Amino acid sequence: xxxxxxxxxxxxxxxxxxxxxxxxxxxxxxxxxxxxxxxxxxxxxxxxxxxxxxxxxxxxxxxxxxxxxxxxxxxxxxxxxxxxxxxxxxxxxxxxxxxxxxxxxxx
Amino acid sequence: xxxxxxxxxxxxxxxxxxxxxxxxxxxxxxxxxxxxxxxxxxxxxxxxxxxxxxxxxxxxxxxxxxxxxxxxxxxxxxxxxxxxxxxxxxxxxxxxxxxxxxxxxxxxxxxxxxxxxxxxxxxxxxxxxxxxxxxxxxxxxxxxxxxxxxxxxxxxxxxxxxxxxxxxxxxxxxxxxxxxxxxxxxxxxxxxxxxxxxxxxxxxxxxxxxxxxxxxxxxxxxxxxxx
Numbered sequence: 001x002x003x004x005x006x007x008x009x010x011x012x013x014x015x016x017x018x019x020x021x022x023x024x025x026x027x028x029x030x031x032x033x034x035x036x037x038x039x040x041x042x043x044x045x046x047x048x049x050x051x052x053x054x055x056x057x058x059x060x061x062x063x064x065x066x067x068x069x070x071x072x073x074x075x076x077x078x079x080x081x082x083x084x085x086x087x088x089x090x091x092x093x094x095x096x097x098x099x100x101x102x103x104x105x106x107x
Numbered sequence: 108x109x110x111x112x113x114x115x116x117x118x119x120x121x122x123x124x125x126x127x128x129x130x131x132x133x134x135x136x137x138x139x140x141x142x143x144x145x146x147x148x149x150x151x152x153x154x155x156x157x158x159x160x161x162x163x164x165x166x167x168x169x170x171x172x173x174x175x176x177x178x179x180x181x182x183x184x185x186x187x188x189x190x191x192x193x194x195x196x197x198x199x200x201x202x203x204x205x206x207x208x209x210x211x212x213x214x215x216x217x218x219x220x221x222x223x224x225x226x227x228x229x230x231x232x233x234x235x236x237x238x239x240x241x242x243x244x245x246x247x248x249x250x251x252x253x254x255x256x257x258x259x260x261x262x263x264x265x266x267x268x269x270x271x272x273x274x275x276x277x278x279x280x281x282x283x284x285x286x287x288x289x290x291x292x293x294x295x296x297x298x299x300x301x302x303x304x305x306x307x308x309x310x311x312x313x314x315x316x317x318x319x320x321x322x323x324x325x326x327x328x329x330x331x332x333x334x
Contacts, residue, residue: 009139009142009143009144009192009327023211023243023244024181024208024211026243026244027207027208027210027211027240027243027244028204028207028208029243030207030236030239030240030242030243031204031206031207031208031236031240032204033239034202034207034232034235034236034239035202035232036122036202036203036204036206036207036236037202037203037204038177038203038204039177039199039201039203039204039205040176040177040178040204
């Protein structure tokens with residue numbers, strides 16, 4: 001379009017290879033570790049859906065930003081509330097403990 | 108037949124405010140558009156200086172997009188880069204996820220800085236992020252530091268010392284600086300491009316245009332070299 005200009009942009013074309021979408025999560029982790037964190041509260045203040053069963057308790061915790069963001073992203077990716085995400089973590093913990101106990105009994 | 112190069116996405120980043128990011132993005136974008144390129148300016152600064160500059164105006168070759176969230180930045184860059192020759196991303200003057208995501212989609216990162224130790228420290232932070240992201244996305248993200256608001260006459264002692272230190276540390280620096288010129292401030296004051304400003308009202312306009320052309324020429328040269 002602009003071969004007539006002194007810059008001659010004719011060789012610069014709007015073509016571009018697509019990049020992998022999954023690299024964004026890795027980029028976010030690197031950015032978080034260097035302090036380039038999300039400034040949009042909506043991304044870390046997702047409202048958990050009310051749970052249908054059992055009594056519930058509540059506690060606050062202060063955690064590393066990278067851990068918080070990883071947890072929030074995991075919950076978002078798996079389409080689960082924080083309550084469900086925390087429940088899954090605890091389930092994984094129980095499974096790991098049972099596995100350890102079995103190993104001790106058989107070993 | 109001309110060799111086709113992928114069009115460049117150029118992000119302008121420095122976590123420090125006041126380094127001259129918006130002035131660089133606007134000067135570069137409007138100069139490239141004036142030379143015949145199709146350019147999109149993505150205004151990702153919460154203060155929206157370029158959006159305010161371009162509001163209600165229509166210029167050939169120059170598109171200004173604003174109010175882009177962290178979630179939208181990558182798709183906005185990808186969409187614009189599919190149809191425009193240059194996409195310039197003016198980033199906010201803070202360390203944020205918006206910055207890290209934009210850098211991951213960039214073909215060139217310009218890091219404007221004034222010749223001061225405070226600016227140098229924050230510029231180094233941007234360089235650090237670029238280098239870390241290169242490891243993650245497994246491709247180089249070329250960057251160039253660009254000195255802004257420097258004297259067009261004689262470099263100060265502090266400026267020479269900072270340039271020398273950067274060279275010692277292997278940090279790539281553009282030879283052209285964006286000098287301190289009334290015309291670059293007038294861009295925002297009058298909501299005009301350099302070519303549209305009135306030389307009767309703005310002092311040193313020809314020198315500012317020459318400065319902008321030289322900067323655009325060097326950036327285009329870097330883009331071609333990297334392609």
